[in-house]
Amino acid sequence: MNDLTHPIRNIAPSLGLQSALKLVEPEIFTFDNGLNVYAFHDSSMRAFRFDLIFRAGSAWHPQPLAASSTLGMLPEGTAMHTAGRLSAKIEYHGANLYHMTTKDFAFLSLECNDKSFHRLLPLVCEMIEYPTFPQRYFKLYLKGKKHEFQQNSQKGQHLASRHFNAGLFGAMTPYGKLATEADFDLLNIEILRDFHRDFFIPKTSFLILSGNITPKIIEIIQQNLGMWISEASIPVDFLQQTDFQPGKEFIFKDNAQQSSIVVGRPVMERNHPDYFGFLVLNTLLGGFFGSRLMLNLREDKGYTYGISSRVSPLLKATGFSISTEVGNSVTRQALEEIHRELNRLMDQPVGEEELQTVKNYLNGIYLHALDGVFNQAEKFKSLIGTGFDMSYYLKSLAAIQETTISDIQRLAQKYLNPEQMLTVVVGKESID
Amino acid sequence: MVTFDSFTLSNGLRFFVHRDVSSPIVAMNVLYDVGARDEHPDQTGFAHLFEHLMFGGSVNIPRYDEPLQMAGGQNNAFTNSDITNYYLTLPAQNIETAFWLESDRMLNLAFSAKSLEVQRQVVVEEFRQNYLNQPYGDAWFILRPLAYKVHPYQWSTIGKEISHIEKATMEDVKSFYARFYNPNNAIVSIVGNVETHQAQKLAEKWFTPIPAGPVNRRLLPAEPQQTQARFVETKQKVPAHAIYKAWHIPAYLEDEYFALSLAANLLASGRSSILYRELVMRKSLFAEISAFTTGNLDPGLFVISGKVMPGVDFDKAVTALNETLMRFLDKKPSPSSLQKVKNKMETIEVFDNISVLDKAMNLAMYAHLGDANLINTISRKYRDVQAQELYETTNLFLNESNCSTLYYLKEDE
Numbered sequence: 001m002n003d004l005t006h007p008i009r010n011i012a013p014s015l016g017l018q019s020a021l022k023l024v025e026p027e028i029f030t031f032d033n034g035l036n037v038y039a040f041h042d043s044s045m046r047a048f049r050f051d052l053i054f055r056a057g058s059a060w061h062p063q064p065l066a067a068s069s070t071l072g073m074l075p076e077g078t079a080m081h082t083a084g085r086l087s088a089k090i091e092y093h094g095a096n097l098y099h100m101t102t103k104d105f106a107f108l109s110l111e112c113n114d115k116s117f118h119r120l121l122p123l124v125c126e127m128i129e130y131p132t133f134p135q136r137y138f139k140l141y142l143k144g145k146k147h148e149f150q151q152n153s154q155k156g157q158h159l160a161s162r163h164f165n166a167g168l169f170g171a172m173t174p175y176g177k178l179a180t181e182a183d184f185d186l187l188n189i190e191i192l193r194d195f196h197r198d199f200f201i202p203k204t205s206f207l208i209l210s211g212n213i214t215p216k217i218i219e220i221i222q223q224n225l226g227m228w229i230s231e232a233s234i235p236v237d238f239l240q241q242t243d244f245q246p247g248k249e250f251i252f253k254d255n256a257q258q259s260s261i262v263v264g265r266p267v268m269e270r271n272h273p274d275y276f277g278f279l280v281l282n283t284l285l286g287g288f289f290g291s292r293l294m295l296n297l298r299e300d301k302g303y304t305y306g307i308s309s310r311v312s313p314l315l316k317a318t319g320f321s322i323s324t325e326v327g328n329s330v331t332r333q334a335l336e337e338i339h340r341e342l343n344r345l346m347d348q349p350v351g352e353e354e355l356q357t358v359k360n361y362l363n364g365i366y367l368h369a370l371d372g373v374f375n376q377a378e379k380f381k382s383l384i385g386t387g388f389d390m391s392y393y394l395k396s397l398a399a400i401q402e403t404t405i406s407d408i409q410r411l412a413q414k415y416l417n418p419e420q421m422l423t424v425v426v427g428k429e430s431i432d
Numbered sequence: 433m434v435t436f437d438s439f440t441l442s443n444g445l446r447f448f449v450h451r452d453v454s455s456p457i458v459a460m461n462v463l464y465d466v467g468a469r470d471e472h473p474d475q476t477g478f479a480h481l482f483e484h485l486m487f488g489g490s491v492n493i494p495r496y497d498e499p500l501q502m503a504g505g506q507n508n509a510f511t512n513s514d515i516t517n518y519y520l521t522l523p524a525q526n527i528e529t530a531f532w533l534e535s536d537r538m539l540n541l542a543f544s545a546k547s548l549e550v551q552r553q554v555v556v557e558e559f560r561q562n563y564l565n566q567p568y569g570d571a572w573f574i575l576r577p578l579a580y581k582v583h584p585y586q587w588s589t590i591g592k593e594i595s596h597i598e599k600a601t602m603e604d605v606k607s608f609y610a611r612f613y614n615p616n617n618a619i620v621s622i623v624g625n626v627e628t629h630q631a632q633k634l635a636e637k638w639f640t641p642i643p644a645g646p647v648n649r650r651l652l653p654a655e656p657q658q659t660q661a662r663f664v665e666t667k668q669k670v671p672a673h674a675i676y677k678a679w680h681i682p683a684y685l686e687d688e689y690f691a692l693s694l695a696a697n698l699l700a701s702g703r704s705s706i707l708y709r710e711l712v713m714r715k716s717l718f719a720e721i722s723a724f725t726t727g728n729l730d731p732g733l734f735v736i737s738g739k740v741m742p743g744v745d746f747d748k749a750v751t752a753l754n755e756t757l758m759r760f761l762d763k764k765p766s767p768s769s770l771q772k773v774k775n776k777m778e779t780i781e782v783f784d785n786i787s788v789l790d791k792a793m794n795l796a797m798y799a800h801l802g803d804a805n806l807i808n809t810i811s812r813k814y815r816d817v818q819a820q821e822l823y824e825t826t827n828l829f830l831n832e833s834n835c836s837t838l839y840y841l842k843e844d845e
Contacts, residue, residue, distance in 0.1 A: 006641045009492035009539075012499045013532050016525025019456050044454075047782045075703075084713065087703035092768065094775030113782050140716055147719040147742055150671040154567045255669055257565040258557070288506070290497050302553025305561050325561045327553075357502045364504025364523055367456050374786060 018363050023390045031226040034203035040210040040373040048114045048211035056106040056199035064179035068101040070192045076137040079130035103175050104315045114212050118220050125224045133189045146184045156260030156426040164262040164424040168319050170243025201230040206384050210377035240316040251426045259331040259427030264321030267415050270313045276399035277407045282311050284358050292341050303330045315385050331429040345412035349405045366397050434807045437628040443644040444616030448795045448804050449631045450623045458524040458624025459792035462534050466612035467514040469584040477591020480511040481555050488547030491540035503529040514729040521789050524625045535638035555597050559590050567670045578662050579678045579836040583655040614645025621796040623788040662836040667843050673740040674840040678733040681829050690813045691825040696723040697773040710756045717749040764819040777814040
């Protein structure tokens with residue numbers, strides 16, 4: 001009865017050697033107009049992705065909402081097509097157009113199949129070069145965004161992270177500026193036109209392609225985006241003088257079913273020698289399902305559906321934050337447990353097996369996150385503007401594997417002291 | 433083209449294997465044929481609560497996550513009305529760890545009292561976070577029982593109410609496991625750089641010793657045909673008035689389903705869609721509008737929902753929505769608009785089958801539907817829909833007597 005004999009089940013199968021990352025550097029071109037192009041090529045792909053990245057994030061804008069509205073208005077009409085015609089054409093080809101603004105950048109992305117790209121590219125070029133910002137659609141756009149803003153303002157987690165962000169960088173600094181509902185009424189088309197003219201320029205923009213990038217496709221892009229001209233000069237870089245004050249901020253929300261909590265501080269930038277080690281420390285603390293915060297607050301105490309910590313690097317500053325939503329009645333206890341975990345990392349060395357688990361886990365994450373040209377292009381996107389190339393990820397993974405127990409404790413003592421953190425709580429359980 | 437092999441073990445467990453040599457990662461998906469529709473009306477939310485307990489330790493392995501993370505892997509799971517689905521990815525050289533972990537929790541659980549107690553609380557917090565602490569978060573708790581009078585789709589996967597989750601006992605947990613978590617009630621798919629004979633050898637080693645369980649016959653009450661329009665109104669603290677309309681439609685894979693799914697796309701997918709163009713762009717009556725089919729394995733719903741633009745009269749917005757819908761039903765879609773939504777389906781198919789994990793999840797789901805090769809052919813079903821057929825089908829189903837309407841109104845300030 002061979003089929004009823006169980007294999008040994010209480011010992012894990014032995015593990016293979018960690019696999020090395022196999023990375024391809026993108027092919028790089030610079031067009032005559034200064035636009036930098038990065039191509040991640042795989043001839044077997046039918047899916048095609050196109051990401052245009054402008055140095056036109058919210059840190060650059062003259063007043064709140066200007067950056068995201070300028071980008072958001074590009075598909076609302078060009079000198080050649082109305083908004084309706086643009087979307088009809090793009091959607092006819094089964095394609096999707098996305099736009100997103102971060103603090104550093106504005107992203108305009110197109111997903112389509114390789115057959116239709118050449119028909120869609122001219123439309124995207126029009127949006128970048130000849131947007132018309134029609135008044136009627138601008139009003140409509142603002143109304144829709146205001147509605148979204150009001151809806152988000154009723155979400156505890158959203159409110160908490162907005163307030164945290166202002167406190168993290170300083171509300172008067174480029175990264176910390178916060179939009180309010182009143183800002184929707186202060187915006188006008190002239191502001192968007194000026195912002196478009198000054199910041200959507202080829203010299204400071206990047207194009208990332210992923211999919212089956214034939215020479216023909218490069219030629220078409222050259223004929224379109226390669227001809228994009230702008231008279232504007234490169235804008236003077238902004239100064240981010242982070243103004244962070246640790247402390248506590250409580251925002252009362254009468255119908256809250258849970259308390260939304262964010263705890264964190266600014267940390268080192270990406271080129272700092274502590275950065276990669278801090279990634280390991282962050283993972284251990286709250287960066288994966290087996291993290292200390294998750295095991296304590298969720299798996300042991302049941303205070304929350306989830307808790308996580310993250311490192312959010314920008315070009316001129318890096319944020320570190322822990323966020324969670326917990327039952328009203330355990331708000332205080334949850335904050336205590338978060339502090340306990342921070343103190344424990346400062347006071348006691350981590351276990352060897354725990355550290356090894358995190359290293360192996362991160363090795364798997366890197367393999368996964370860099371699997372295939374689409375993922376590689378995505379990871380490359382987060383390096384734009386830093387001067388790093390794809391070898392950054394090899395260096396990062398090597399540094400992660402070399403991180404020691406004493407590195408972890410040293411970094412915890414340097415960066416995770418609860419007294420140096422800002423805590424924001426939105427809910428109806430006061431924390432004082 | 434996703435080519436695959438399949439084999440079945442003596443205990444009834446079915447495997448589907450697709451080799452993808454380009455990836456260093458292998459994905460395993462384990463689908464159990466049990467969902468919220470299999471719950472007792474007084475114990476709703478149980479299938480989902482159970483999904484949490486599957487991570488609380490199995491008979492020989494105290495914690496599921498730790499060894500997987502040590503092997504460089506990650507995992508997650510989801511439950512819906514129809515199925516419970518577990519999936520993981522890890523570096524291909526550690527594939528045996530996946531077989532070891534998944535077979536042990538199919539063999540038996542540790543049934544720890546602590547895990548049950550904690551996960552009950554975790555799910556209660558999930559309930560609060562995703563449904564109660566969000567504007568409009570409870571809309572489906574009102575809409576489902578309005579549309580379904582007898583079928584279990586009348587409750588949400590998270591459960592009808594928090595108390596059902598709080599009351600779950602260890603005895604309930606054990607009998608649920610004994611009934612549904614058996615090899616003959618599951619499908620495993622594997623995608624990555626693995627050959628079928630290797631996968632089969634590992635499958636036999638780890639899964640064959642697990643005994644088959646009882647055969648479940650699903651005897652769910654069929655929802656009787658709705659003959660009269662249904663309507664309910666609620667007033668809450670939300671930023672704007674909203675409307676939800678739901679019509680009964682056939683199950684996923686029924687012939688009519690594909691025409692209805694395309695119709696939902698024609699109505700509200702993208703800025704060139706009919707409702708968006710008319711109600712958002714042209715008349716500015718709505719801030720958001722959406723339409724979709726639920727795609728359930730038993731007869732599901734066709735849903736249109738919209739948030740009214742603040743300041744706009746609610747009745748005026750509703751009238752415009754109904755009129756626009758009537759005009760849509762009144763004539764066949766144009767050839768170009770039909771082609772547009774078919775093209776969209778094709779793009780979705782292309783983007784949906786890139787990663788090893790997506791392919792593994794799709795393979796298992798289509799195998800569960802009865803034909804794993806649907807992963808390659810499903811877009812044909814959309815492509816074959818004719819304008820006349822779409823016209824007739826939408827008129828057959830999208831009428832008021834088959835509709836449940838929810839007015840979700842903003843409280844006066």
